[in-house]
Amino acid sequence: MIRSDLIRGHLDSIILRLIFEQDRYGYEISKEISLRTDNRFQIKEATLYAVFQRLEKKELIESYMGSVSQGGKRKYYRITTLGKAYLREMIEEWKETKEVIDLFMEGLQ
């Protein structure tokens, strides 16, 4: 299980990416992250909904109530045009961040 401090700062991008692929609701995203990472990372509920609030406030995503089918009411999120641009930027930043951290993490032992 990866410590959340190592993922911190990338959470917005991860969630934005999943919403970019298709409209999604919170619980689904939570399960999807666990699935794709093979449980190497799990987002905590409280964190997830804090991210939604942040992204919606910045107008990177929008929400709408979905149909109730298998449990509680679902709140779906879709990415905005601004959100798509932001995601592309974040991916570039990630590449640079990787390079920089690798400077200090490689060439050992």
Next chain:
Amino acid sequence: MIRSDLIRGHLDSIILRLIFEQDRYGYEISKEISLRTDNRFQIKEATLYAVFQRLEKKELIESYMGSVSQGGKRKYYRITTLGKAYLREMIEEWKETKEVIDLFMEGLQ
């Protein structure tokens, strides 16, 4: 300039790595990070000294006063055996973290 949120959680490793190479003092580490990253990342002084405190408390590094030669008094840090083991672990965690984040950052556009 990389946002500190993206580096957050890796600072301990970066500083530990530099002290692993050789004993170093704070100001030197600060300059070395700017140099190696080509100013793509700069650590803030307050942050640096907070990291030292954290690492020393965990007994991953030890300190000793050095000679005064070109300015104020220098406090040098050396890595402990525990620190070396920790660093190796952190490097493995970094590899895994990269893989996990890449899952969400690749295959776009």
Next chain:
DNA sequence: GAAATTACTCTATCTGTCAAAGTAATTTTC
């Protein structure tokens, strides 16, 4: 109809980062 699952929300707390301000020694400049 009780228990489990799906699904979202809110509050309080913790941790890491950092701005700001301060102390002090040495070196450079004029």
Next chain:
DNA sequence: GAAAATTACTTTGACAGATAGAGTAATTTC
């Protein structure tokens, strides 16, 4: 040789993001 610049470290208080914990509510399973 006094002032300014640089080297070097420390402390305090504030802020943002992550999360434990508790709660609400609908649907599904047994």
